[in-house]
Amino acid sequence: MKRVAILLATYNGEVWLAEQLSSLQGQTDTNLDIYISDDLSIDRTCSIVRTYTKNHPNIILLPSKDKFGSAAANFFRLLRNVDLTQVDYVALSDQDDIWQEDKLSYAVQKIQEFSVDAYSSNVTAFWPNGKQKLINKAQTQQQFDYIFESAGPGCTFVFTKRFALELQQFLITNQGECQQVALHDWFIYAFARSKGFKWFIDRESHMLYRQHADNVVGANVGLKAKLVRWGKLREGWLIKQALLIADILGYTDAWPISKLKRYSLLDRLVLIVNVRKLRRRLRDRVALALFLLLPLRK
Numbered sequence: 001m002k003r004v005a006i007l008l009a010t011y012n013g014e015v016w017l018a019e020q021l022s023s024l025q026g027q028t029d030t031n032l033d034i035y036i037s038d039d040l041s042i043d044r045t046c047s048i049v050r051t052y053t054k055n056h057p058n059i060i061l062l063p064s065k066d067k068f069g070s071a072a073a074n075f076f077r078l079l080r081n082v083d084l085t086q087v088d089y090v091a092l093s094d095q096d097d098i099w100q101e102d103k104l105s106y107a108v109q110k111i112q113e114f115s116v117d118a119y120s121s122n123v124t125a126f127w128p129n130g131k132q133k134l135i136n137k138a139q140t141q142q143q144f145d146y147i148f149e150s151a152g153p154g155c156t157f158v159f160t161k162r163f164a165l166e167l168q169q170f171l172i173t174n175q176g177e178c179q180q181v182a183l184h185d186w187f188i189y190a191f192a193r194s195k196g197f198k199w200f201i202d203r204e205s206h207m208l209y210r211q212h213a214d215n216v217v218g219a220n221v222g223l224k225a226k227l228v229r230w231g232k233l234r235e236g237w238l239i240k241q242a243l244l245i246a247d248i249l250g251y252t253d254a255w256p257i258s259k260l261k262r263y264s265l266l267d268r269l270v271l272i273v274n275v276r277k278l279r280r281r282l283r284d285r286v287a288l289a290l291f292l293l294l295p296l297r298k
């Protein structure tokens with residue numbers, strides 16, 4: 001069986017953490033270690049983790065002295081500090097989801113089957129009222145989609161050891177520059193694609209993706225969620241993050257980045273004409289095109 005390191009970032013997750021830890025421990029056909037980094041929770045999160053570590057030696061809580069302040073910074077800390085040299089694969093985990101027992105073994109199977117470096121998948125969003133909805137992220141990858149989006153939720157990501165070690169070294173070397181990155185999953189996908197690694201996005205869902213008021217991103221379902229994201233777009237958040245990631249990863253010579261830097265009407269029209277190369281899903285292309293028609297809100 002393959003050895004997998006699961007990197008779990010926590011913060012005030014006492015309500016959901018025990019259920020998630022149980023689903024992680026229930027993974028079949030894998031030898032796994034679970035490394036947890038807590039962002040100075042003020043609830044019972046660390047107490048729950050310490051209880052688990054007493055009974056499960058494969059659960060390791062990393063010491064935390066400083067506040068990270070975001071899920072991205074917390075995951076970057078895990079990727080920098082955990083010894084990944086003795087594992088075959090690395091997976092990321094949120095504190096509030098529920099994994100099917102074959103999530104990891106299925107991901108490893110697909111990585112081997114398609115000879116890729118990294119894996120992500122669709123998820124099944126679920127709400128407290130029992131509602132469930134498949135979130136489809138498995139559209140065909142496009143030439144420059146990584147400039148504008150992730151491969152899906154980071155909680156579905158599984159990497160080969162080779163990829164994980166290269167990512168780890170990059171994060172160690174560029175720790176200061178990465179502090180302003182808002183979304184670790186987008187950054188990791190951009191790192192992979194811009195460096196020539198192969199990525200597989202699976203149509204299958206092997207986990208329940210919990211939706212609640214404290215989600216950092218969430219499933220973007222419903223009018224309210226879409227309006228919130230539209231407001232962030234209009235304020236320039238997407239462009240600022242795209243330029244930041246491009247600068248850190250060194251692909252500022254890509255033509256979409258040069259257009260984003262100038263952001264003249266002509267530049268925006270060129271991006272709109274080529275929007276098929278920039279996003280995977282049709283409705284996301286339409287939304288990006290509409291956004292690009294307008295000047296940024298001041």
